[in-house]
Amino acid sequence: MRRIVNSCGGxxxxxxxxxxxxxxxVALGAPWIAPYDPLHVSIENQLQEPGGAFLFGTDQSGRxxxxxxxxxxxxSIEVSAxxxxxxxxxxxxxxxxxxxxxxxxLEQLTMxxxxxxxxxxxxxxxxxxxxIFGVGDTKLGGITLGNEAKLMILLGLLYIPTLARVxxxxxxxxxxxxxxxxxxxxxxxxxxxMFSDVLPxxxxxxxxxxxxxxxxxxxxxxxxxxxxxxxxxxxxxxxNMLADARNYLLSGExxxxxxxxxxxxVTVIGFNLLGDGLRDRLDxxxxxxxxxx
Amino acid sequence: MLSLFLRRAGFSLLxxxxxxxxxxxxxxxxxxxxxxxxxxxxxxxxxxAQFDHDHGLDRPILVQYGVxxxxxxxxxxxxxxxxTGLQMNTQIGQTLPVTLELVTVAFAVSVVISLVxxxxxxxxxxxxxxxxxxxxxxLGVSIPGFWLALVLILAFAVDRExxxxxxxxxxxDGWQDHxxxxxLPCFCLGAFxxxxxxxxxxxxxxxxxxxxxxxxxxxxxxxxxxxLIYALRNALVPVVTIAGVSFGHMFGWALIIEQVxxxxxxSHALLVAIQARDYALVQAVVMVFTLxxxxxxxxxxxxxxxxxxxxxxxxx
Numbered sequence: 001m002r003r004i005v006n007s008c009g010g011x012x013x014x015x016x017x018x019x020x021x022x023x024x025x026v027a028l029g030a031p032w033i034a035p036y037d038p039l040h041v042s043i044e045n046q047l048q049e050p051g052g053a054f055l056f057g058t059d060q061s062g063r064x065x066x067x068x069x070x071x072x073x074x075x076s077i078e079v080s081a082x083x084x085x086x087x088x089x090x091x092x093x094x095x096x097x098x099x100x101x102x103x104x105x106l107e108q109l110t111m112x113x114x115x116x117x118x119x120x121x122x123x124x125x126x127x128x129x130x131x132i133f134g135v136g137d138t139k140l141g142g143i144t145l146g147n148e149a150k151l152m153i154l155l156g157l158l159y160i161p162t163l164a165r166v167x168x169x170x171x172x173x174x175x176x177x178x179x180x181x182x183x184x185x186x187x188x189x190x191x192x193x194m195f196s197d198v199l200p201x202x203x204x205x206x207x208x209x210x211x212x213x214x215x216x217x218x219x220x221x222x223x224x225x226x227x228x229x230x231x232x233x234x235x236x237x238x239x240n241m242l243a244d245a246r247n248y249l250l251s252g253e254x255x256x257x258x259x260x261x262x263x264x265x266v267t268v269i270g271f272n273l274l275g276d277g278l279r280d281r282l283d284x285x286x287x288x289x290x291x292x293x
Numbered sequence: 294m295l296s297l298f299l300r301r302a303g304f305s306l307l308x309x310x311x312x313x314x315x316x317x318x319x320x321x322x323x324x325x326x327x328x329x330x331x332x333x334x335x336x337x338x339x340x341x342a343q344f345d346h347d348h349g350l351d352r353p354i355l356v357q358y359g360v361x362x363x364x365x366x367x368x369x370x371x372x373x374x375x376x377t378g379l380q381m382n383t384q385i386g387q388t389l390p391v392t393l394e395l396v397t398v399a400f401a402v403s404v405v406i407s408l409v410x411x412x413x414x415x416x417x418x419x420x421x422x423x424x425x426x427x428x429x430x431x432l433g434v435s436i437p438g439f440w441l442a443l444v445l446i447l448a449f450a451v452d453r454e455x456x457x458x459x460x461x462x463x464x465x466d467g468w469q470d471h472x473x474x475x476x477l478p479c480f481c482l483g484a485f486x487x488x489x490x491x492x493x494x495x496x497x498x499x500x501x502x503x504x505x506x507x508x509x510x511x512x513x514x515x516x517x518x519x520x521l522i523y524a525l526r527n528a529l530v531p532v533v534t535i536a537g538v539s540f541g542h543m544f545g546w547a548l549i550i551e552q553v554x555x556x557x558x559x560s561h562a563l564l565v566a567i568q569a570r571d572y573a574l575v576q577a578v579v580m581v582f583t584l585x586x587x588x589x590x591x592x593x594x595x596x597x598x599x600x601x602x603x604x605x606x607x608x609x
Contacts, residue, residue, distance in 0.1 A: 112307075119308035120583050123545040128579040131567035132319050219437050223549045226439055227564060242443060246553065250458060254447050261440030269435040 013277015019270030027077040034067035057255040068236035075237040080217030086156025091163025099171025100194045114161035122158045130229040166209045170202040204282035215271035301594045305587045320572040327375035371577040381577040392558035396543045403483035411494025433488020442481040442553040459555040478554045486539040498528040537593020541586030
């Protein structure tokens, strides 16, 4: 037990890990956990207060808010996790190559380009790009991309600079270490050293940054859905639930806005605590950037 | 100092150019062309070609970009919307001041509060003030601003009618009403960055206060306030950098907050443009955002160089 807590970077990190683990379970088990169908409309049950048959109440179409919050977990975690995955694959590769083959035009070109992309906040990029590509389905070659998939890919692309920068910084110093020289003297090829020796040593800060980006992804997905450019209704997401809730703010249906928002906050707290804990444990020198979106 | 400024400014300019080019190419190359939107589905190829010719859309993309850039740089003219025919300068001129006021007020208040709170929390380490500040810092970064906005509207504009639930009351109707109407949006906008900056100030100041030259300063009998000022000058460097970035980010979040409070600012212009598929306006608004962001970062670099002259002479 002690060892598990320590590997999450202390008590706060452990609480974060538990929250994240619980949320992933909720996301995966949504069809079995949710008491009702999140899309089932029943006018006779509309705008019921929390309690009784509906623990979190019902919305304007009589849909169960608890079930929608549970299914919303799936949308949020899906978008955020796949975005980080895309960012990791491309960002880490770019950063690794630029850092390992330092001093070349490749390094300069990659890092300058990524810096320029990072010159606009991710949220603005996301809104602008979804705006430019349109909210509906986009056909790309033979594949039709729904809005959720599009948001996922865009966010992933926008994460590349951050993750590449973190990998680059570590790869730069690691590739000058003595063990790399030793491997070279053994006659190992550069590509092999890069992937099997330098890469594993770069992963700690990348893991920390990735966890923090998961938290950012949750907030951005919710925000973009909130302004109507993300997950489209009737598919439940915390952001579009809050957008609906805005219309019932003045008439006092508080449960519509409180529960989805609380879900966002709990999730973000979970990822932040875990990320900070992992940082203390894996990256005590704080190579990773602090939390700004 | 001058070389640092020139280097930074040069890089900012390069970023701006690259971003504007990417946006330009993206907005001009989507299948949903302006001719298509304006003329509708029944338009003949000849009509579309005529429209494209009239608006210069049939020229090579690099030439179009050149023309656009030249107008922007020499005449500060963002151009005209192809779909609505409105001048983008007027559209942005009407909405930018609203957003700029919100962001500036939120930024100023959160910077002042976080500096005071962060300093107090570092100096009085492990006191109730410190615990309070750290709690605020954790909560602030985890509660999304737009949810905070909904909850605050519920609590203070619906249940108790202390603040108006939305909109901005114009200054001409009295400054009290104006301040009341921007209080909630500014708070929701600033809360996150106040938390980030408080945490940053605290940890940075704690690092500096533990250094040898601080001990020397205290040992040589300097007044504690004076020691603190010396410490702050060094500790504030990372805080100023993050504050500069925050200003730009706040501009982005203002999009969402304005939406919650029904404020007719830049977000309104952007979202209306997206719905109307007015890509030229989308591009213009995003350019304004980029410009603000890049300028804020540049200001932060300059302020840092004045605070701490060592940075100015350091090699890149």
